[in-house]
Amino acid sequence: MKEVLMPIAYPTKGSVGNTGLWRTLKPVINYEKCTKCFICWMYCPEAAILAEDKPVILYDFCKGCGICANECPVKAINMIKEV
Amino acid sequence: MKEVLMPIAYPTKGSVGNTGLWRTLKPVINYEKCTKCFICWMYCPEAAILAEDKPVILYDFCKGCGICANECPVKAINMIKEV
Amino acid sequence: MPVMPLSGNHAAAYAAKLSRVEVVAAYPITPQTQIVEKLAEFIEKGELKAKFIRVESEHSAMAACIGAAAVGARAFTATSSQGLLYMSEMLWWAAGARLPIVMGIVTRALAPPWSIWSDHIDVLSQRDTGWIIAFAENAQEVLDLIIQGFKISENDRVLLPLIVAWDAFDVSHTIEPVDVPNQNVVDEFLPKRRKYRHTLDVENPFSYGNLAYPKDYMEFRYSIYDSMLRAKDVIEQCAAEYDRLTGRYSGGLIENYLCDDADIVAIAMGSISGDLKVVVDKLRKQGVKVGFCRIRYFRPFPSEALAKCIEDAKTILVFDRDISFGSEGALCLEVRATVNREGLDKRVYGIIYGIGGREVRQKDLENIIVKAYKEELNHPRKLLWLNLKHV
Amino acid sequence: MPVMPLSGNHAAAYAAKLSRVEVVAAYPITPQTQIVEKLAEFIEKGELKAKFIRVESEHSAMAACIGAAAVGARAFTATSSQGLLYMSEMLWWAAGARLPIVMGIVTRALAPPWSIWSDHIDVLSQRDTGWIIAFAENAQEVLDLIIQGFKISENDRVLLPLIVAWDAFDVSHTIEPVDVPNQNVVDEFLPKRRKYRHTLDVENPFSYGNLAYPKDYMEFRYSIYDSMLRAKDVIEQCAAEYDRLTGRYSGGLIENYLCDDADIVAIAMGSISGDLKVVVDKLRKQGVKVGFCRIRYFRPFPSEALAKCIEDAKTILVFDRDISFGSEGALCLEVRATVNREGLDKRVYGIIYGIGGREVRQKDLENIIVKAYKEELNHPRKLLWLNLKHV
Amino acid sequence: MGLVEIRWHGRGGQGVVTSAEMLVSAAIYEGKYAIAIPFFGAERRGAPVVAYNRISDTPIRTRCPILNPDYVVLLDERLGRMIDVVRGLKSDGVLVVNSKSVPEWVDRKDIRIATVDATSISMSLGLELAGIVIVNMPMLGALIKVSNIVSLNSLTKAIKAKWKGERMKQNLEAVTRAYNETVIW
Amino acid sequence: MGLVEIRWHGRGGQGVVTSAEMLVSAAIYEGKYAIAIPFFGAERRGAPVVAYNRISDTPIRTRCPILNPDYVVLLDERLGRMIDVVRGLKSDGVLVVNSKSVPEWVDRKDIRIATVDATSISMSLGLELAGIVIVNMPMLGALIKVSNIVSLNSLTKAIKAKWKGERMKQNLEAVTRAYNETVIW
Amino acid sequence: MGIVNILGKKEILMPGNPSCPGCGLALGLRYALKALGENTILIVPACCTSIVLGPYPKSSVGVPVFNIAFAAAASTAAGMSEALDLMGRDDINVVVWAGDGGTVDIGIQALSGAAERNNNIIYICYDNEAYMNTGIQRSGSTPRHAWTTTTVLGKKEPKKFLPLIVASHNVPYVATASIAYPQDFIQKLKKASSIKGFKYIHLHTPCPPGWRFPSDKTVEVARLAVLTGVWILFEIENGRLRLTGPSRNLVDKRKRLPIEKYISIQGRFKHISKEELEKIKEDVDKLWHTLIQYSSKENIEKQ
Amino acid sequence: MGIVNILGKKEILMPGNPSCPGCGLALGLRYALKALGENTILIVPACCTSIVLGPYPKSSVGVPVFNIAFAAAASTAAGMSEALDLMGRDDINVVVWAGDGGTVDIGIQALSGAAERNNNIIYICYDNEAYMNTGIQRSGSTPRHAWTTTTVLGKKEPKKFLPLIVASHNVPYVATASIAYPQDFIQKLKKASSIKGFKYIHLHTPCPPGWRFPSDKTVEVARLAVLTGVWILFEIENGRLRLTGPSRNLVDKRKRLPIEKYISIQGRFKHISKEELEKIKEDVDKLWHTLIQYSSKENIEKQ
Ligand SMILES: Cc1ncc(C[n+]2csc(CCOP(=O)(O)OP(=O)(O)O)c2C)c(N)n1
Ligand SMILES: Cc1ncc(C[n+]2csc(CCOP(=O)(O)OP(=O)(O)O)c2C)c(N)n1
Ligand code: SF4
Ligand code: SF4
Ligand code: SF4
Ligand code: SF4
Ligand code: SF4
Ligand code: SF4
Ligand SMILES: [Mg+2]
Ligand SMILES: [Mg+2]
Numbered sequence A, B: 001m002k003e004v005l006m007p008i009a010y011p012t013k014g015s016v017g018n019t020g021l022w023r024t025l026k027p028v029i030n031y032e033k034c035t036k037c038f039i040c041w042m043y044c045p046e047a048a049i050l051a052e053d054k055p056v057i058l059y060d061f062c063k064g065c066g067i068c069a070n071e072c073p074v075k076a077i078n079m080i081k082e083v
Numbered sequence C, D: 001m002p003v004m005p006l007s008g009n010h011a012a013a014y015a016a017k018l019s020r021v022e023v024v025a026a027y028p029i030t031p032q033t034q035i036v037e038k039l040a041e042f043i044e045k046g047e048l049k050a051k052f053i054r055v056e057s058e059h060s061a062m063a064a065c066i067g068a069a070a071v072g073a074r075a076f077t078a079t080s081s082q083g084l085l086y087m088s089e090m091l092w093w094a095a096g097a098r099l100p101i102v103m104g105i106v107t108r109a110l111a112p113p114w115s116i117w118s119d120h121i122d123v124l125s126q127r128d129t130g131w132i133i134a135f136a137e138n139a140q141e142v143l144d145l146i147i148q149g150f151k152i153s154e155n156d157r158v159l160l161p162l163i164v165a166w167d168a169f170d171v172s173h174t175i176e177p178v179d180v181p182n183q184n185v186v187d188e189f190l191p192k193r194r195k196y197r198h199t200l201d202v203e204n205p206f207s208y209g210n211l212a213y214p215k216d217y218m219e220f221r222y223s224i225y226d227s228m229l230r231a232k233d234v235i236e237q238c239a240a241e242y243d244r245l246t247g248r249y250s251g252g253l254i255e256n257y258l259c260d261d262a263d264i265v266a267i268a269m270g271s272i273s274g275d276l277k278v279v280v281d282k283l284r285k286q287g288v289k290v291g292f293c294r295i296r297y298f299r300p301f302p303s304e305a306l307a308k309c310i311e312d313a314k315t316i317l318v319f320d321r322d323i324s325f326g327s328e329g330a331l332c333l334e335v336r337a338t339v340n341r342e343g344l345d346k347r348v349y350g351i352i353y354g355i356g357g358r359e360v361r362q363k364d365l366e367n368i369i370v371k372a373y374k375e376e377l378n379h380p381r382k383l384l385w386l387n388l389k390h391v
Numbered sequence E, F: 001m002g003l004v005e006i007r008w009h010g011r012g013g014q015g016v017v018t019s020a021e022m023l024v025s026a027a028i029y030e031g032k033y034a035i036a037i038p039f040f041g042a043e044r045r046g047a048p049v050v051a052y053n054r055i056s057d058t059p060i061r062t063r064c065p066i067l068n069p070d071y072v073v074l075l076d077e078r079l080g081r082m083i084d085v086v087r088g089l090k091s092d093g094v095l096v097v098n099s100k101s102v103p104e105w106v107d108r109k110d111i112r113i114a115t116v117d118a119t120s121i122s123m124s125l126g127l128e129l130a131g132i133v134i135v136n137m138p139m140l141g142a143l144i145k146v147s148n149i150v151s152l153n154s155l156t157k158a159i160k161a162k163w164k165g166e167r168m169k170q171n172l173e174a175v176t177r178a179y180n181e182t183v184i185w
Numbered sequence G, H: 001m002g003i004v005n006i007l008g009k010k011e012i013l014m015p016g017n018p019s020c021p022g023c024g025l026a027l028g029l030r031y032a033l034k035a036l037g038e039n040t041i042l043i044v045p046a047c048c049t050s051i052v053l054g055p056y057p058k059s060s061v062g063v064p065v066f067n068i069a070f071a072a073a074a075s076t077a078a079g080m081s082e083a084l085d086l087m088g089r090d091d092i093n094v095v096v097w098a099g100d101g102g103t104v105d106i107g108i109q110a111l112s113g114a115a116e117r118n119n120n121i122i123y124i125c126y127d128n129e130a131y132m133n134t135g136i137q138r139s140g141s142t143p144r145h146a147w148t149t150t151t152v153l154g155k156k157e158p159k160k161f162l163p164l165i166v167a168s169h170n171v172p173y174v175a176t177a178s179i180a181y182p183q184d185f186i187q188k189l190k191k192a193s194s195i196k197g198f199k200y201i202h203l204h205t206p207c208p209p210g211w212r213f214p215s216d217k218t219v220e221v222a223r224l225a226v227l228t229g230v231w232i233l234f235e236i237e238n239g240r241l242r243l244t245g246p247s248r249n250l251v252d253k254r255k256r257l258p259i260e261k262y263i264s265i266q267g268r269f270k271h272i273s274k275e276e277l278e279k280i281k282e283d284v285d286k287l288w289h290t291l292i293q294y295s296s297k298e299n300i301e302k303q
Helices: A039-043 A067-071 B039-043 B067-071 C008-018 C033-044 C058-070 C081-086 C088-096 C139-154 C183-189 C214-246 C272-285 C303-310 C330-341 C362-373 D008-018 D033-044 D058-070 D081-086 D088-096 D139-154 D183-189 D214-246 D272-285 D303-309 D330-341 D362-373 E016-029 E118-124 E136-147 E152-162 E165-181 F016-029 F077-081 F118-124 F136-147 F152-162 F165-181 G002-007 G024-036 G048-052 G073-086 G100-105 G108-117 G162-167 G182-194 G215-227 G245-250 G259-264 G274-295 H002-007 H024-036 H048-052 H073-086 H100-105 H108-117 H162-167 H182-194 H215-227 H245-250 H259-264 H274-295
Strands: A008-011 A025-029 A049-051 A055-057 A077-081 B008-011 B025-029 B049-051 B055-057 B077-081 C003-007 C023-025 C051-053 C075-079 C102-107 C132-135 C162-167 C175-179 C254-257 C264-268 C290-295 C297-299 C315-320 C347-352 D003-007 D023-025 D051-053 D075-079 D101-107 D132-135 D162-167 D175-179 D254-257 D264-268 D290-295 D297-299 D315-320 D347-352 E004-011 E033-039 E048-056 E071-074 E094-098 E112-116 F004-011 F033-039 F048-056 F071-074 F094-098 F112-116 G040-045 G065-068 G093-099 G121-127 G173-178 G198-204 G234-237 G240-243 H040-045 H065-068 H093-099 H122-127 H173-178 H199-204 H234-237 H240-243
Touching: A025 A055, A039 A049, A039 A067, A039 G002, A067 A077, A067 G215, B025 B055, B039 B049, B039 B067, B039 H002, B067 B077, B067 H215, C003 C008, C003 C139, C003 E016, C008 C033, C008 C102, C008 C139, C008 C162, C023 C033, C023 C058, C023 H073, C033 C051, C033 C075, C051 C058, C051 H073, C058 C075, C058 C081, C058 C088, C058 H065, C058 H073, C058 H108, C075 C081, C081 C088, C081 D088, C088 C214, C088 D081, C088 D088, C102 C139, C132 C139, C132 C214, C139 C162, C139 C175, C139 C183, C139 C214, C175 E016, C183 C214, C254 C272, C254 C303, C264 C272, C264 C303, C264 C330, C264 C362, C272 C290, C272 C362, C290 C303, C297 C330, C303 C330, C315 C330, C315 C362, C330 C347, C330 D330, D003 D008, D003 D139, D003 F016, D008 D033, D008 D101, D008 D139, D008 D162, D023 D033, D023 D058, D023 G073, D033 D051, D033 D075, D051 D058, D051 G073, D058 D075, D058 D081, D058 D088, D058 D101, D058 G065, D058 G073, D058 G108, D075 D081, D081 D088, D088 D214, D101 D139, D132 D139, D132 D214, D139 D162, D139 D175, D139 D183, D139 D214, D175 F016, D183 D214, D254 D272, D254 D303, D264 D272, D264 D330, D264 D362, D272 D290, D272 D362, D290 D303, D297 D330, D303 D330, D315 D330, D315 D362, D330 D347, E004 E016, E004 E136, E016 E033, E016 E048, E016 E136, E016 E152, E071 E136, E094 E136, E112 E136, E118 E136, E118 E165, E136 E152, E136 E165, E152 E165, F004 F016, F004 F077, F004 F136, F016 F033, F016 F048, F016 F136, F016 F152, F071 F077, F071 F136, F077 F094, F094 F136, F112 F136, F118 F136, F118 F165, F136 F152, F136 F165, F152 F165, G002 G182, G024 G048, G024 G093, G024 G121, G024 G182, G024 G198, G024 G215, G040 G048, G040 G073, G048 G093, G065 G073, G073 G093, G073 G108, G073 G121, G093 G100, G100 G108, G100 G121, G100 G162, G100 H108, G108 G121, G108 G162, G108 G198, G108 H100, G108 H108, G121 G182, G162 G173, G162 G198, G162 G234, G162 G274, G173 G182, G173 G215, G182 G198, G182 G234, G198 G215, G215 G245, G215 G259, G234 G274, G240 G245, G240 G274, G259 G274, G274 H274, H002 H182, H024 H048, H024 H093, H024 H122, H024 H182, H024 H199, H024 H215, H040 H048, H040 H073, H048 H093, H065 H073, H073 H093, H073 H108, H073 H122, H093 H100, H100 H108, H100 H122, H100 H162, H108 H162, H122 H182, H162 H173, H162 H199, H162 H234, H162 H274, H173 H182, H173 H215, H182 H199, H182 H234, H199 H215, H215 H245, H215 H259, H234 H274, H240 H245, H240 H274, H259 H274
Parallel strands: C023 C051, C023 C075, C075 C102, C102 C162, C132 C162, C264 C290, C264 C315, C315 C347, D023 D051, D023 D075, D075 D101, D101 D162, D132 D162, D264 D290, D264 D315, D315 D347, E004 E071, E071 E094, E094 E112, F004 F071, F071 F094, F094 F112, G040 G065, G040 G093, G093 G121, G121 G198, G173 G198, H040 H065, H040 H093, H093 H122, H122 H199, H173 H199
Antiparallel strands: A025 A077, A049 A055, B025 B077, B049 B055, C003 C175, C132 C297, C175 E033, C254 C290, D003 D175, D132 D297, D175 F033, D254 D290, E004 E048, E033 E048, F004 F048, F033 F048, G173 G234, G234 G240, H173 H234, H234 H240
């Protein structure tokens, strides 16, 4: 060991891997209904929704908590069973 | 060592010896003036005044702080130089 | 005596319950939590008449146990790792005040970086404190050693607090069949706590622990040292009596596993012992004269028993799940010191293994023993770190 | 370089000032107080550009030093006894986080009962933590070792925190002539602290100390162990460089006082060393071939240097101002282990002295050495408690 | 019976550790020796978790991790797509998986496969907590069906000792249904 | 000069430790070696305290307590009535005491006695704090008068280095007056 | 995209971290980092966040983080902020991010000390009302009658309410916040960041596994806490209290939603009796009472 | 002999103990033991009292005393009181006697925990406003601008006022007291002893060497603190504040003696400037303000 080893951890998306795997239910946005209010984006604890022109879910990381669906004022998000 | 040795200290007057020795000034009650209000007794931090018919100072322990003299409402206590 | 499937942690809770502890004061920490959760449940559900104090830290946990023990109650707590370090000052207090308290320690590595896996350094770092320290191999022993622990600790020639330690996860969370003695058996073994000369009492006031000048202080420390030495007998007696009552010998200073005619003796503590015994059995079958000496009590350190156990061996392998930085493993230091003190002549090798839960396989153990047998190990000066990456 | 009449504690404050410490966080405790009072005064009066954090406990004192060091400041603190125990968790943190911090420890006995007098157990009980530990013999060495301490601790092959310890009252309050180097000399010896790879920085964000799984944790511990070994060279180099700049060799792992041809070697640390040297001189005059080996650094333990020093001696007397209950003195354990590890053959006697300030006279030291010389001491198994009453 | 070694794979919340524990409990009723070793990794709900069992007629001293299990039980079929769940599984060992059919990702020819639709069984019995279906009981049923390491009877006793009332009934039902519905391919 | 050993007796607040320190400071000016060892016992103001000095031409290594001092300096004469202040004082050693005359309790014939009325000197100079007269400076003056271990000149330097202004003047005055007024019996 | 602009797009807490699905603290941390920006150093004592930060060698956040011992967060931050000040870096937010246990129990000594010294740090306590990282044990901050694994019949004592305890330390800024009201929280953080001295923000962060509710209800639960008046939003600047957000309109008790709405959605209160429910309501009333009293400082000036 | 009867003749603190001449804490301890009587166990953390208790093997007091580590007084007492309760000995007063440093700084974690659990103890903090046993270092309880050896230019921060911090823990009883008013103190102790749960009394005990005044002025200084309004006598029972003793008449600021009287008698304030004096006065006004606000709870009920 030449150098002193230090417990340094660098910022990484997916620090624990693809947490999409944890999901039991999967949020699916019905863009027909969606008003682009971005409340789903605001309340996603995982930062797994991108605020583009419309909200886009990062399925690699979304854990399927369902908050977005629960908070969407127009119920534009459905939680469907993951297969 | 037969028994377990424990740091037990028993109640003793003069736990640190005769603190009268520490005195620089010595309180002397002028019983002529004294009204027996026992304020000196009340305020002695050393419990070195006895509340008999009249206040009696325990010179073995009185450290000569002078509170009694300072608090005596009729100035019946004089602090005199210890020899 | 029903056999129950218990984790090491639940075995500890049952042991405390059977010992009729009166005050439990504890603070949660992984991997200790199940112990106190179970005890809290016992108490809240009325299955154990005791007080559970939900303290705000480990320093306070030990302080509360000390307060309870000072007025004569049987007190129990448990912790791990950071929690043990945080209460360290109070460990010294409990021992200095000569209060019998029993504590479970689920051994865990120290931060930083965070780790919740096993490592013996937490408990070994407290080896100077005046606490008796036992290491359990499995859940059964966790239970047995805690019950015996109260009896040893409360012996009035001992009067020292006592730790029973066991490995995180390997024992704490591993579920095994545990033979749980009946309450009446334990009651016979372990009577109600008595009042001692130093139990606080308003009828006989004294002040405990006042400033001691240089002319007085040293003898108190000698007395702890002295009681530690005496505890060796008491430990053996308690194991024997427990055996008599439960039919299970599960105690005593060391375990001698095929050492008597061994050329090589491995020495270790805690959960790795089972694997070592399996390896010893295997190598014995291959004709390798190897034995295993398990240190069950690290404090008092069983020098005499150990010396006898390794008397005829040439080579000693000491497995430490800890490291005293700037020196070597704590167990290895004691073994070397014993060898020197007793005037023995042995080659002693220090091996560091399992730090922070680093995996060890039976194959690894076997390899080292075989290497030592073939005299292929480096000079003992070089500490061997088992399964270390990229060094 | 003016000679000043300084107590050990004031020498420490001057050393910290000359080292241009940037953050001092400390909590008062007898017999350490004068150090921080003096530093507070230096800072308030503008003689030292630094922050003084008047923390609410020792745990917080070390935490504040850690916080300061983590962003790259030179931090100093000091404590004793209970204070050291109370900060113990944070000692482990500082070392695990590889932060160079220097701490003065005025050694003091542990309660209960209360005692404010010297005893080495407080600092020795922290010997596993990953801190480098030096013992000063007198006020001059307090100053010299603290200044060298920063350089050693900040060396990027070391990066470990460092303790300089000295005896309560015997050194802390004893006033002696101390040669105080000029600021420019110290500045040359000890440059400004640098930024390390692990210095926190918003420009280069990382998270420090996150959970490490069993596959990763062990190497961090090995790295500390490894750096401790490397520190041995660094310690010697720093002593040599300090000598070059100040004309005073006042450092290095051990002090060899007439050991080379000695039959008997006494080993000790701290303030008793002066008296031991006087006794050695006296006995030498009487033809007794005795030497004295002073352990200046207890961590890393100087096994090789010690082994060389005692190579030719037959008998070793180890003077411990501490006791690890259930075993023996911490220094004696290390010495025995060294003897075994190096394959030497020596009779080693453990002597416990001065616990809680118990008086020791030169006559007492002389008696024991003479007894050992005449081979009149008991079996080494029996620990000798010097000047113990009624046992 | 010699030593039997089992590895469980699942996700936090599915009840992996409880299964392993129930197996020990059942073994005790048969006078066998058994241990359950949960690997604990500070995992949160939903994250992959693993646990081990050793069962034997003679006392068990070995505690080190199981590298070559006789059985692998997979509580969540999806995990098999990301993790090499059959790693180390003995030749001729059995993979017991919560699935309606043999998952397409199984690429070893030397092992046997058993399947059971544990999710449907548990859901139909209401064994669900905060959105996660607790499939441990049916998987236990499936395991003992294919392995016979303990009898259904002993497992029943173990379940009765641990739970009361409705929950006990649900669990028993889950075990028995799975025991009967398990398909060995 | 060989090794000279001194023991100081006084009460908390009278300045015993400072005297011992000033002696070291003065010794440094003369290129001598010296140490001052205050015995610290958590004492409060007014309680008996003790301190030691060793002074020598050669480096001082000895730190253990002084048992047979060459000089005993007693800052409060009353202490002599309760404590055996001359214990261990060498034959022909000197007891320097704050008193107008030889105290009646001195019962050793083999020692010499020096007296100085330090209390009056300090009081007249206003050296008093919270009811306790600080008599350390005059006692230092008396000690060097009888012992010559350091010169008045060196002590003066030491005092000037430690204090400024009024306090420095008072201390110097106290030392010099005592130096001149000390009586050796 | 109003909200998006207010909160900012930059995600400093990154997806794929080890928080539970629906974790309230993760949401809070996401907001906090949005508000504080990249010139921030986080000090994190032992708590769920220690895990959420990611396993070595990966970190879930894009600012420097220093993991520290459970009891040591505030004092470590104090040392850091003093050192940075000495180095002239007073542009950096030194921020403690700690759980309720690490704040109101084991961490209170360090916190109280830093508050008394008025050290220049922002201390954020995220309150999930129990020791969650170790598996749901009672903390001082657990509300009365809530189930935890160490209070299986419900906690007997009321919640230790730290915001007022810290306010008694005379610090320049104290506030409460809720993850259901991110704008309110962010405003408070920005204000805190502009004040020199000790700032304390106590953030309510429901926890699905710990409080026994489905993971999609986290925000709903947090919102109900505010709308029923159980959790009150306010800030105290230099001793002056001001209600904020929806709480401003809830002084009149009749405007609050019934407390049952908040209680019944959570499994941890499943077991409670009528009397216990009343006691909970009493606690809430008492807290409102105290706060109103606090806010009416001016009224009393006359005395 | 009215006073003698009220206070009682029995001296449980014995003469000839190692306190300094004129020690305020000794006087306070004498009163406390008179009021509490012999059915009392004292828990004493590191402080001047540790010395005053006498050197081994002698004790200065006639009740059982347990010396304990600095940070551990309240938690030790909690363990003791729970154990005694289990043993059916609820007739014993379990009393912490601790200094200000041991209370407001290093001891606050244990104190806050015991308060939150409402452990059945009486906690008495004697306040000499610095770490005296170690030689006069600043504590959290040191008042603003007071000199200590670690604040040689005077302390910058205001006094951490613990009575209100403890009161924020919702404990059944909190009071302040002064050694100049023993009857008031004793009444409070007796009341505390009759209440089950956590009781806190904060006693003002001037210290001659630490505050730099002659030893005969201890009581006078304590009295001036009250009469100038610097130290306020009150009690809070179940959240209700009541001024007591002379403080009842000092709500009107004009009735208070000038603060200078209190300041100028002490050496520790010798150095202060006019502005600093004003700041001290402000702190006093602020505290009065807060207390008045507290006591007027009823007035606000209407809101
Ligand atoms: C000294 C010490 N004691 C105990 C622990 C164990 N521990 C780690 S996190 C934690 C719970 C933290 O609770 P809280 O602060 O409320 O944060 P949460 O986990 O709820 O997010 C505990 C008890 C520890 N790390 N250190
Ligand atoms: C952990 C720890 N830190 C420091 C000390 C040293 N110490 C003993 S008493 C004391 C001061 C106590 O101050 P306070 O509580 O105000 O009581 P006082 O001495 O003023 O009566 C200190 C700092 C200690 N004994 N333990
Ligand atoms: S909350 Fe609903 S409506 Fe609003 S952006 Fe998201 S999906 Fe669209
Ligand atoms: S389900 Fe949860 S994690 Fe997934 S996008 Fe919606 S809020 Fe985010
Ligand atoms: S205070 Fe004065 S008047 Fe009163 S009893 Fe004492 S001496 Fe007499
Ligand atoms: S002088 Fe002080 S100690 Fe002596 S009697 Fe008067 S008050 Fe008591
Ligand atoms: S236990 Fe609760 S607070 Fe912790 S990570 Fe999970 S949801 Fe978040
Ligand atoms: S220093 Fe002060 S509080 Fe301590 S004993 Fe002396 S007078 Fe009393
Ligand atoms: Mg929490
Ligand atoms: Mg104080």
